[in-house]
Amino acid sequence: MSALLEVDRLHVRFEAIGPIKAQLLRVGYRFLDAVLDVSFAVESGTTFALVGESGSGKSTLGRAIIGLTPIHAGRVRFDGREPLAQGAAGLGAYRRNVAMMFQDPVASLSPRLTVKSLITEPFLIHGLKGKDLDAEARRLLALVGLPGDFVGRYPHQLSGGQARRVGVARALALSPKLIIADEPTAGLDVSVQGEILNLLARLQRELGLTYIIITHNLAVVRHVSDEMAVMYMGRFVEHGPTSRIFAGASHPYTHGLLAAQPLPDPDKRRANVELQGEVPSLARRPSGCEFHTRCPRAQPLCREVRPEPEPSAPNHTHRCHFPLTAALAHAHVPPAESRRIS
């Protein structure tokens, strides 16, 4: 099976200050590198999860893949073609095949449009005339489990879960192959969260969809994704099969993220907080390994030399001079839960 999407050494750069101001203020480097040297592939019909704290670049990466944010360097290959390098015509066709579900479902739906207009807008944008829009709207609503009479509703008349379903329906409108879902369950109650994730799973089974899910909810990632990547300051610090990473993370940052998830069991309270502090500003990128300022295992080498991706196992890579898997290789690898201090 070949990959549906291949991302090769992708680099997204934003201009932080203009060239003249930079000269006046004597700022040497006037860019913010939001995504740096990211490479990965997503197989057709699978789910890839992007994980990281706010500001790690995961949403920017999603936007760059679909061409909403310009790419500074690197390549995005979809179905064997390079759509972002092909100009407007190529991009139009590409965006019929790749849909985006934006973060806040209520804010991403225009409050002045009815559900019917919202979910059939993609047909008009892509000039697909001659479709019976009413029938299409009802078909899409049925697909996401909403009653057909929702066509006349406005976003403010929808609950959080319903708005999320409308977002899914709109993403499905043009029968895409790939859906990039940015925080598909943020802000939802646990019971509704399950419904949305089950809907996405059912659609994947029925329509053979491929997903990239961007989230900070690791409990969700464990259940829904096949592969995952952990981002820190724009780089993939760990990348591999989800089950492997949850069984034993290589990178101390991944380990810290997993340990930061609160467990719903009062007997498993954590005595201390493993990851202290916050993500540094992209404008002041630390030297060497960017994580050394917060890493509990940092050594002098980490301040000086930037680690390159290295394999922990087949298909599993990390960027760390002192990965945890090396220490654990000979020991028994405990499951994620029992690594906590109760």
Added chain:
Amino acid sequence: MEADAVLAVQDLSIDFQTPNGTVHALRGVSLEVPRGSIVGIVGESGSGKSTLALAAMGLLPENAVVRGGAVRFDGQDVLTMPPAQLRDLRGRRLSMVFQDPMTSLNPVLSIGTQMVDIQYRDRTGAAEKRRKAAAILGRVGIPDPEQRLRRYPHEFSGGMRQRIAIAMGLLGNPALLIADEPTTALDVTLEAQIIHLLRELRREFRGSIMFISHNLGLIAELCDHVVILYAGEVVEHGTVHDIFHRPRHPYTEALLVCDPARIDEVRRELPTIPGDVPNLLRVPEGCVFAPRCPKVFERCRREPPADHPVGTTQSARCHLVTA
């Protein structure tokens, strides 16, 4: 226990007048926050947990009507207290940390100004108030607090802003701190830091905390007692061990089952609670959870269950508890 509760909510019922009719937001809610303890209030959206917090602070909006009951803080009813007395209480004995640290701080005043302003009752000088503000900022983990007092809210990250909001809540050394979803806007790593901070502060300041959240992990991590709200009623309450290890109400059981963090074995199909929260314009007859309950039987649809005690620390509003 009664005598030693900082906050005692007794049979509280609150309605909201809306253009569509009367919403019965809270019905017969009773709970206690024992002195020195952390009580978690769990509920999904629309369960009434924020209404409860606002009632405890005496901050209910204009369209709220108290149908009955009392909210006793240190023995005095907040709901019938004269405004001047309530004002004296709020921000000093009783304070609150809101959900979004972006909107709860004034964007056009430096945090130093804001932190001095809220000490308006104290007769100490401005320099002393600034010193006190800096000391408490340092305590909640803001590095270099004296310098930071001159900064404005936008110059801080979300996690730092929430620490500042907590510091402001603690300035008056309150007997009760109400935290309404204080970490929903934060990343897990910051969330863990804030929870750890709250736990340390409770020990240090010996106050009580009412912690409102829909995140079961955080509740288990932090709280001593847990109150489960559903559609405006307390359906179950107990110690944190009662609730997480021996839940008796089917809603509590369903909530625990739905949390993906509790599911050990990896699965694509996640459990859900079918159906929707009832419309509180028309509260269903019988048990409020009956329309969604997997264990529903005939009596549930007719007769609202009483709050049945389970042992000495727990109670559940369910017919099955006696049956």
